[in-house]
Amino acid sequence: MKPSVICLFLLASSALLAQHEYAATDTENGARTYTNNCVYCHGPEGDQIPGINLLQGKFRRTLSDDDIARIIREGIPGTGMPAQNMNEGNARTIVAYLRSSAAVPASTVTGGDAARGKTIFEGKGGCTACHHAAGTGSRSGPDLSDIGALHRAVELEQSLIDPGAVVLPQNRFVKVVTKDGTTLTGRLMNQDTFTLQMIDSQDRLRSFPIADLRQHSVITTTSMPSYKDRLNSQERADVVAYLVSLKGARKP
Amino acid sequence: MKTSALALLSLAAALSAQSPVTFDRILNADKEPQNWLSYSGTTRSQRYSLLTQITPDNVKNLELQWVFQSRSLEKYESTPLVVDGVMYTVQNPDDVVALDAATGRVFWTYSYQVSPDARPCCGRLSRGVAILGETLYIGTIDAHVVALDAKTGKAIWDVEVGKAASGYAITHAPQIVKDKVIVGMAGGEYGIRGYILALDAKSGKEAWRFYTIPGPGEPGHESWAGDSWKTGGASVWVTGSYDPDTNLTFWGIGNPGPDWNGDKRAGDNLYSDSVVALDADTGKLKWYYQFSPHDEFDYDSVQVPVLVDTVWQGRPRKLMMWANRNGLFYVLDRVNGQFLMGKPFVKVNWMNGFDERGRPMKLASAASSKDGTLILPGNQGGTNYYNPSYSPRTGLFYIPAWDNYSSLFVKQDQDFVEGRTFGGGGPRPTTSAPVAPGGSNFRAEDDIYGAVRAIDPKTGEKKWEFKMADVTDAGILTTASDLLFSGGREGYFFALDARDGKLLWKATVGGAVRSGPMTYTVNGRQYVAVDAGNSLFVWALRQ
Numbered sequence: 001m002k003p004s005v006i007c008l009f010l011l012a013s014s015a016l017l018a019q020h021e022y023a024a025t026d027t028e029n030g031a032r033t034y035t036n037n038c039v040y041c042h043g044p045e046g047d048q049i050p051g052i053n054l055l056q057g058k059f060r061r062t063l064s065d066d067d068i069a070r071i072i073r074e075g076i077p078g079t080g081m082p083a084q085n086m087n088e089g090n091a092r093t094i095v096a097y098l099r100s101s102a103a104v105p106a107s108t109v110t111g112g113d114a115a116r117g118k119t120i121f122e123g124k125g126g127c128t129a130c131h132h133a134a135g136t137g138s139r140s141g142p143d144l145s146d147i148g149a150l151h152r153a154v155e156l157e158q159s160l161i162d163p164g165a166v167v168l169p170q171n172r173f174v175k176v177v178t179k180d181g182t183t184l185t186g187r188l189m190n191q192d193t194f195t196l197q198m199i200d201s202q203d204r205l206r207s208f209p210i211a212d213l214r215q216h217s218v219i220t221t222t223s224m225p226s227y228k229d230r231l232n233s234q235e236r237a238d239v240v241a242y243l244v245s246l247k248g249a250r251k252p
Numbered sequence: 253m254k255t256s257a258l259a260l261l262s263l264a265a266a267l268s269a270q271s272p273v274t275f276d277r278i279l280n281a282d283k284e285p286q287n288w289l290s291y292s293g294t295t296r297s298q299r300y301s302l303l304t305q306i307t308p309d310n311v312k313n314l315e316l317q318w319v320f321q322s323r324s325l326e327k328y329e330s331t332p333l334v335v336d337g338v339m340y341t342v343q344n345p346d347d348v349v350a351l352d353a354a355t356g357r358v359f360w361t362y363s364y365q366v367s368p369d370a371r372p373c374c375g376r377l378s379r380g381v382a383i384l385g386e387t388l389y390i391g392t393i394d395a396h397v398v399a400l401d402a403k404t405g406k407a408i409w410d411v412e413v414g415k416a417a418s419g420y421a422i423t424h425a426p427q428i429v430k431d432k433v434i435v436g437m438a439g440g441e442y443g444i445r446g447y448i449l450a451l452d453a454k455s456g457k458e459a460w461r462f463y464t465i466p467g468p469g470e471p472g473h474e475s476w477a478g479d480s481w482k483t484g485g486a487s488v489w490v491t492g493s494y495d496p497d498t499n500l501t502f503w504g505i506g507n508p509g510p511d512w513n514g515d516k517r518a519g520d521n522l523y524s525d526s527v528v529a530l531d532a533d534t535g536k537l538k539w540y541y542q543f544s545p546h547d548e549f550d551y552d553s554v555q556v557p558v559l560v561d562t563v564w565q566g567r568p569r570k571l572m573m574w575a576n577r578n579g580l581f582y583v584l585d586r587v588n589g590q591f592l593m594g595k596p597f598v599k600v601n602w603m604n605g606f607d608e609r610g611r612p613m614k615l616a617s618a619a620s621s622k623d624g625t626l627i628l629p630g631n632q633g634g635t636n637y638y639n640p641s642y643s644p645r646t647g648l649f650y651i652p653a654w655d656n657y658s659s660l661f662v663k664q665d666q667d668f669v670e671g672r673t674f675g676g677g678g679p680r681p682t683t684s685a686p687v688a689p690g691g692s693n694f695r696a697e698d699d700i701y702g703a704v705r706a707i708d709p710k711t712g713e714k715k716w717e718f719k720m721a722d723v724t725d726a727g728i729l730t731t732a733s734d735l736l737f738s739g740g741r742e743g744y745f746f747a748l749d750a751r752d753g754k755l756l757w758k759a760t761v762g763g764a765v766r767s768g769p770m771t772y773t774v775n776g777r778q779y780v781a782v783d784a785g786n787s788l789f790v791w792a793l794r795q
Contacts, residue, residue, distance in 0.1 A: 025624040025660050029680050089664070089678040169694035190692040192742040193720045194758070218696040 030097030033090055035150060041080065044152045046101070049080075055152075057102035068095045110237065117242025120235055125227070127239075133246055139203045140187055141224070142171045146248025156243045160236055163224035173223065174198050177214040188218055270336040272385045275430050279496055286773035288334045291380050291425035292639065293770065295494040296559040299641040301771045304733040305778035306793060311735060311747045311757045313794045317779065318356030320349070320788040327766050328783035330380040330425070331639070331727070334772035339781070340383065340402070341788055345376040346392040348400060354774040356790065360405035369416040370394035372423055373441040373673065379490065379637075379767075380425030382433065384453050391422025391435045397451055399433075409456040413437075418671050419444050424491045429501055429532040432459055436488020440506040440552065443483035443674035448503055448528075450535060460535030464488065464505050464523050472522035480517035483668045485509030486524040490554040490637045494532065495570070498587055501532040502559075502572065506552035512620050513548065513663035513676025520545040525553045527574065529589060539589030544578045545611065548620040549602065549661055550631050550679070551578040558642050558649070559586060560709070573709050575640050575651040577633030578602070580612075581712050595712030597705060598634035598655040602627050620663040624680055630659030631679035632686075632723075639727030639768035641736070646706075646750050648715055650728045650736060653705040656698065657723070658682045686723045689741060689764060693722055704728060704738050706753060716753035727768025729780075737780055739765025745782055745789065761789055 035044075038054070046054030063071070072091040075083035084091070118134070121127045128137030133144040147156065158165065174188040174196065186198035186206065196216060197207045210216065227236060273289055281287065281294045285302040293299050306314065322328060326344035333340045339353040346364040351357060370376070370393045382389045387408060388400040395414030398407055413435065414420030419442025427434040432450040440446070446464035451457065464486035466472040476484055485508050492503035508517060508524035525544035530537055544551045558573045564583070572586040579600040583593040591610025602618035619625060638652035659679035666676045684700045687693045695701070702723035706715045724740035730750050731737075739745040745765055746758035763785015771780045781790045 025662060025680050087673065087675075087678070089662075089675065092664070093680075169696075170692065172694050172696065188694055191695070191721050192693060193722075193740070193744065218694070220696045 026093045026096040027100045029090075030093035030095070033086075033094050034097050037084055037086070038094065039150060044148070044150055046098070054098050055101040057098070065092075065095050065099070068098065111234070112237035112239070112241030112244075114238070114241040114245040116235075117238035117240070120231065120239050121242055124235075125231065125239060130224070133243075138201070139199055140201045142187070144243060144246055146246060148244040148246040149248055151243075153240050153244050156240050157236065160227040160231070160239065162226060162228075164222045167220060167222050171222075173219040174216060175219060176208060176216040178208070179212055179214055181214070191218075270338070273335055273383045275384065275428060278384070278428055286334075287336065288332070288770045288772050290333070290382060290428065291331055291491040292493070292556055292768070295496065297491075297493040297556045297639075298558055298560070298644070299639055299727065299729050299768060299770075300643050301729065301731045303731055303771050303773060303778050305773070306731070306735060306771075306780065307733040308735060308749050308756055310793060314747075314757055314759070314780070314791040315794040316759070317354075317790045317792050319790070320351060320356050320358075322349075322786050322788070325786055326377045327375045327764075328786055328788070329375070329377055329637070329725075329766045330783060331768040331770050332781060332783075332788065333381060333383055334770070334774075334781075335383060335402075337774045338402075339772075340381050340388055341783075342378040342380060342390065344378060345370075346378050346390055346398075348381055348388060348390055348405065350402070350405060353772060353779065353790075354777070362400055362405040362407070364390070364392055364398065366392065367394040367416050370421060371416070371419055371442070371671070372421040372438060373419075375423070377423060378425070379423060382426040382428050384428045384431075384433070387453065389426045389428075389433045389453070391424065391426055393421045393423060395420040395422055395437065397422070397426065397433060397435055397456065399453070399456060411451065411456040413449060413451070413458070414439075414444075418442065423489045427491050427494065427501065428453070429494050432532070434492070434501060434532075436464075436492075436503060438487045438489040438506075440485035440487035440489075440509055441511060441673050441675055442485075442671065443509045443668045444485060444487060445482055446484075446486040446488060446505065448488055448530065448535070450532075462528070462530055462535040462537065464528070466522060475519040475522040477516065477518035480521075483509060483674060484517060484521060484524065485511070485674075486521075487552070488554065489552075490556055493557040493559050493572075495559055495586060497570070498529075498538075499532050500529045500538055500586070502527055502529050502557040502586065504552075504554040504557060504574075506554050507547055507550050510666055510668075510674045510676030511548070511550045512661055512678055513666065514546050514620070515663070515676075517546075521547070525551055525578070527553060527557055527572070527584070527589075529586070541582075541584055541589045541591060541610070543574075543576045543580070543582065543612075545614070547578075548663070549578075549627055549659075551576070551633060552636075553577065554637055555635065556639055557586075558640060560642055560644075562644075562647075564592065564710070571709075573640075573642060573649050575635050575649070575653075577629075577636050579629040579634035581649070581651070581707060581709070583709060593712060596634075597651055597707055597712070597714070598653050598657070599628045600634070620661040620677060622663060624660035624662045626658050626660055626682060628656075628658045629654060630657045630682070630685065631661075632657070636725070638725055638766075641728040641730045642709070643730040643734070643736075643750050645732060645734060646730075647708070647710075648706045648750065649709045650730065650738075650750070651705045651707065652724045652726055652728060652738065653703045653717075654686070654723045655701055655703060655705075656684050657686070657700045658684045687741075693742075695721060702740055704736065704748065704753070706750075718748055718753045718755065724765075726765035726782075729769040729771060731771065737769045737771075737782070739769075739782065739784060741765075743784065745769070745784060759789075759791070761785065761787075763787070
């Protein structure tokens with residue numbers, strides 16, 4: 001997947017202007033930086049501002065890499081685009097991400113129906129046993145209320161098929177055994193040298209002095225099953241359409 | 253009513269015993285452990301106090317006495333001075349505050365107006381002040397040195413010693429040697445050409461200047477390809493140490509520039525990432541030792557040189573001990589700079605041993621690259637500016653350490669533009685990168701962690717460690733009662749038994765400890781002070 005992305009990216013960029021080459025690590029870091037800084041206004045697909053589609057290379061005028069990096073850092077006066085407090089290197093990783101994304105289709109998942117997806121999410125799929133969204137479901141797994149504002153459809157589809165491929169640190173679980181022998185599992189929310197915080201399977205926020213625990217271990221694998229065979233491709237497309245529709249409280 | 257009467261009493265007591273801080277007092281600071289007369293406590297910089305009122309047995313009775321909340325949101329990285337009951341600290345970036353060390357009541361505040369040209373890379377801050385006689389000295393982020401009347405906070409002189417618009421700045425506490433004030437230039441991310449300079453303490457007039465990058469015709473100039481020496485960085489941003497027997501002042505030198513791309517600066521890039529020993533009267537170089545030749549990983553060697561007189565392999569020797577950002581612990585002979593020992597104190601993958609002259613054998617793979625090279629320790633190093641400590645009682649050297657820490661080093665082409673950052677790429681996070689400050693910690697067993705690590709300097713072997721769930725930027729203080737004080741990013745300040753690392757006491761301070769703790773006595777009562785978050789906290793035993 002990755003080499004072909006880079007190949008396409010190089011082809012595309014050479015067809016445009018004489019652009020810089022970017023390292024794969026820059027593209028990956030750029031995706032994270034984009035999610036942290038740009039997604040709130042531009043959206044995960046880069047298409048939330050009219051007339052612009054960042055991830056498909058559509059700008060209001062032709063922009064070189066240098067132009068984009070400068071705009072990220074300095075903003076555009078008189079518009080809603082603020083200057084980002086970001087160094088040149090980080091701005092460049094965003095450019096790398098935008099350029100590489102522009103070389104692949106926006107989404108491989110099409111034809112989903114969000115309403116049907118919601119029914120599957122809350123019914124057959126059993127997703128609410130762990131996940132919270134639209135005011136329902138457990139919070140012991142990652143809260144998906146704004147997942148559509150943070151991730152692209154193609155990424156959500158991938159997470160349904162192979163949920164263990166990427167387990168972000170903030171989605172790790174922890175197992176603790178208290179002094180009286182009780183075992184509890186929940187999502188890790190924070191920890192320090194002396195204490196540990198989690199949300200347990202009953203949605204309770206729990207905090208433990210580590211000295212009071214017989215043992216504790218952070219789990220880096222996922223407990224989520226693959227939906228490759230549990231749902232057919234239409235059902236998955238429906239669920240993805242539903243997830244994409246979840247924008248939380250964020251203003252478009 | 254009662255409180256104010258008490259405050260007046262202690263204020264009066266503090267003022268009555270005051271006398272000028274002669275250089276003789278600074279040299280013999282061990283004879284007055286109630287005071288803390290220079291950045292690292294003594295000119296040997298061991299951060300070891302002879303005070304023993306607080307002990308491993310009673311440390312659990314420490315009680316918060318007062319807090320100074322600075323009016324600044326910058327990182328508070330300074331160590332205060334205490335002179336005869338009066339504390340001097342900074343309020344970032346460059347204000348100076350005098351307080352009653354027993355109550356925290358402010359005598360005066362000096363407000364410094366920073367030039368809009370100032371552009372320090374990594375925090376608009378000062379790590380502290382120096383005192384000589386009745387004059388305080390601060391170096392500012394717009395590269396001025398200001399002398400202040402210690403009694404009133406009024407400026408006596410203010411001299412510009414570097415060009416702020418070109419990236420020159422001062423962020424460390426000045427060093428006093430005899431009648432001189434010594435400072436060095438920060439700005440290693442701006443393509444400066446670093447220097448250390450001595451000013452006459454009375455007049456502010458420049459007495460000598462040592463360029464940390466040799467100019468044409470000077471030895472070491474050949475270690476920079478072409479014109480790269482003109483923009484090679486080699487900054488100074490942590491206070492050095494001084495040895496009266498040899499009259500040498502020792503300074504750690506920062507990274508070469510551009511930081512992450514060495515292509516256009518072929519050579520060792522002297523004296524970047526080195527310790528230099530200068531004659532304190534003339535600024536002439538007596539010796540140097542380079543820890544990381546031709547560095548591309550931002551391994552500034554600005555750590556405080558710790559001077560120790562002890563028996564080394566059967567004979568008494570004047571040593572310098574150094575835990576370096578590059579992940580190695582070193583012992584040097586401080587009279588002549590001879591390399592005696594070097595050993596990793598955290599996971600290191602950029603070198604493999606030393607040649608017979610003490611030059612590290614760098615692996616061919618250890619170079620920044622376009623696609624990123626994974627190097628341990630990562631960009632912030634195995635340690636950094638955080639103050640280490642040496643206890644003559646335990647014979648142990650204590651390091652604030654980051655272990656299991658890596659970065660991907662990516663190089664990019666970059667042309668020098670005066671006054672703009674000149675990095676040539678940068679570090680990228682790996683799965684073993686620290687938590688963003690203030691963020692939640694989701695670390696798993698094998699991930700990066702911080703520690704207070706005690707090593708036997710005779711062997712370089714770890715004796716014990718106090719492991720933390722997050723990394724640490726906190727300095728370390730040890731005492732003659734075998735206490736060790738430190739903290740970390742999580743916002744704890746704690747006391748360990750310096751002999752075995754056992755946790756004895758801890759307090760929550762609600763913000764990262766990024767400074768070196770210190771201790772002092774007023775009216776027979778021992779206090780322990782540390783900056784954390786944006787405030788300075790002071791404890792003493794419950795009465």
